[in-house]
Amino acid sequence: MSVNQTLDTIFSRTSYRGSFKEEPIPREDLTAIMEAGIAAPSGCNRQTTSLIAVDDPKLLRKIKDLYPNPSCQTAPAFILVLTQQIVGVDGHYYHVQDYAAAIENMLLAMKSLGYESCWYEGNVRPHAAQIADLLKIPDGISLVCLLPVGIAADEVVRTKGKKPFQERAWFNGMVSEGQ
Template sequence: MDLFDAINQRHSYRGPLLADPVPRTDLRRIIQAGLQAPSGRNAQTTEFIIIDDPVLLAKLQAMHPANQAMQQAPAMIACLIDRQPAAVYEGYNFQIEDCAAAVENMLLAITALGYASVWIDGWLRLEQRADRVAQLLMLPTDKKLQILLPIGRPAEHWPQKERKPFAQRAWFNCYGAEETPCQ
């Protein structure tokens, strides 16, 4: 699939997934897309756990009954960052940005391969869910689960939601300018 087609077709899919397993070759390709993402000062801070064990998946699925994609995913990817990140530039770290770039690359790869996913983040932040999932994944205490991506073949067609037009969100040379130069 062409990159721009993947961008146009990518959307958050929370619907039912087919039970077909996701081959490890595809999971590796998806992770490789995440590994290729840019990172601040090339620190490459984001780490991943690929989850395809049915017993472990069943435990994770039981935790999120409201999301069909989580309930039925034949695979998931956990994206990890450090709890106490080291500064990489002038006292700053960029772990959140690095993780987000990796996740977007993986979401595009997921779409290009014909799978669907949804970025699970807010749900993890509530009721210590990230910590509970981290225990299931046996994370070291210095690591934090930041994002969870359920992956599978969609059972339904969900079109991408309408986006605001270019002219409402992007301009040349200064905020709010039409095609004329800023003054």
């Protein structure tokens, strides 16, 4: 592996779906993680992504009841990712790209601070409206993703490998060099 800390963090990140330790997450860490999300690029700099960290035990319990994912049941904090469909100066919408960039920044920030997480979007979708109601999220802003934040209680293992580099990346055109 590399000697570059950023690359090490990128390559060691993996979706973690195990249990979390009970240890609460310091506010300064949750703030740093959200600042990493906010620092992400956004199309036409529209900054369409917003974030809510939840560390209040009673509120966490209510969200866990609405989203009964086994791994998330043990998480000491969540970060909820919100998006707004705002058109860019070029007439295009970039909110999906914007929140994806913010999420990846936060996943990497968590990893670098010693936390594990998983990008829960597909599984959260059916519960998103109810969680949004609970958090008093106004109309026009959608909850799209839930990120648990916590220290792994189980072994962190990469469950799904990536396709070989040669199948996904090329130099100077989409043909193997020498062909």
